[in-house]
Amino acid sequence: MLIDALKSRGLTYAVMVDDVQGHIHRESSKTRRVRRELRRKPAGSIVGTYASSADIVSWLNELAKTSSRVTLHSYGKSVEGRDMTLVKICNSTGTTKPIVFIEAGTHAREWIGHATALWIIDQLATSADADVARLLDAADWYIVPVANPDGYEYTHSTDRFWRKNRSKNNGSACRGVDLHRNWDSQWMKVGASGRPCDEIYAGPSAFSEPETKALRDVIVAAKANVKAYFALHSYSQAWLTSWGYTGQAPPDLDPLVTVILTVPSLCRI
Numbered sequence: 001m002l003i004d005a006l007k008s009r010g011l012t013y014a015v016m017v018d019d020v021q022g023h024i025h026r027e028s029s030k031t032r033r034v035r036r037e038l039r040r041k042p043a044g045s046i047v048g049t050y051a052s053s054a055d056i057v058s059w060l061n062e063l064a065k066t067s068s069r070v071t072l073h074s075y076g077k078s079v080e081g082r083d084m085t086l087v088k089i090c091n092s093t094g095t096t097k098p099i100v101f102i103e104a105g106t107h108a109r110e111w112i113g114h115a116t117a118l119w120i121i122d123q124l125a126t127s128a129d130a131d132v133a134r135l136l137d138a139a140d141w142y143i144v145p146v147a148n149p150d151g152y153e154y155t156h157s158t159d160r161f162w163r164k165n166r167s168k169n170n171g172s173a174c175r176g177v178d179l180h181r182n183w184d185s186q187w188m189k190v191g192a193s194g195r196p197c198d199e200i201y202a203g204p205s206a207f208s209e210p211e212t213k214a215l216r217d218v219i220v221a222a223k224a225n226v227k228a229y230f231a232l233h234s235y236s237q238a239w240l241t242s243w244g245y246t247g248q249a250p251p252d253l254d255p256l257v258t259v260i261l262t263v264p265s266l267c268r269i
Helices: 002-008 020-038 053-066 111-126 130-138 149-157 210-222 253-266
Strands: 070-077 083-089 099-104 140-144 226-232
Touching: 053 070, 053 083, 053 111, 053 149, 070 210, 083 111, 083 210, 099 111, 099 210, 111 130, 111 140, 111 226, 140 210, 210 226
Parallel strands: 099 140, 099 226
Antiparallel strands: 070 083, 083 140
16 A cells, blocks of 8 residues: 555655564563563663663662662653663763763654663773773762653554653543653654654653653753753664754854764764
């Protein structure tokens, strides 16, 4: 049906994956197998896997016990009552430093974001590499690895492609709000929906969701020292800047472009 519709409109296409559901089944089987193996291994082996919410919390608690660089802070509760954890990583200089803030997992199905955040946490917390030492000397690191814990857990238990949180929406059988679109900056102006069944449903009002309200409060409390903020998403190899609601260039476009063009060349892949 889809291919017929594309052809009827003269659109070209390429099949990238022949059997998406087959990939999901294989991924699920592998994830379950890895999870069983993790429970027989010491903490730390979670890095590089698609771990469950419970396993992430357990690993973070163990990491905070073994690394003097790490402190954990519960900054609020999700719709379903799960703790939301902020990981602070810094060395013990006692000085006030700039903060680099990293948030991952707003969109529940984008598992590589969670896994990337956990890898970053592990490197900053445990590595003896000189480059890591310089990063810790230059800044304190605030990382939220699972910004949408209910949605993330739902992708493991029920629907691999679930994107939103798990809020119940008044007057609709459809659940969830797209937390990415629930912030109050230009709320519902562009690229969002007012229909609860849509994946980009922005909620009944800005900051209607406990997940966004709690994260907002963390950022506001630290805003005097936050000098960089990164949100990890997939899918695509892309670097997106702020102000997506307008086509007008921001006043700091030049330094933004400089960073965008420079960083990829510094990444060791």
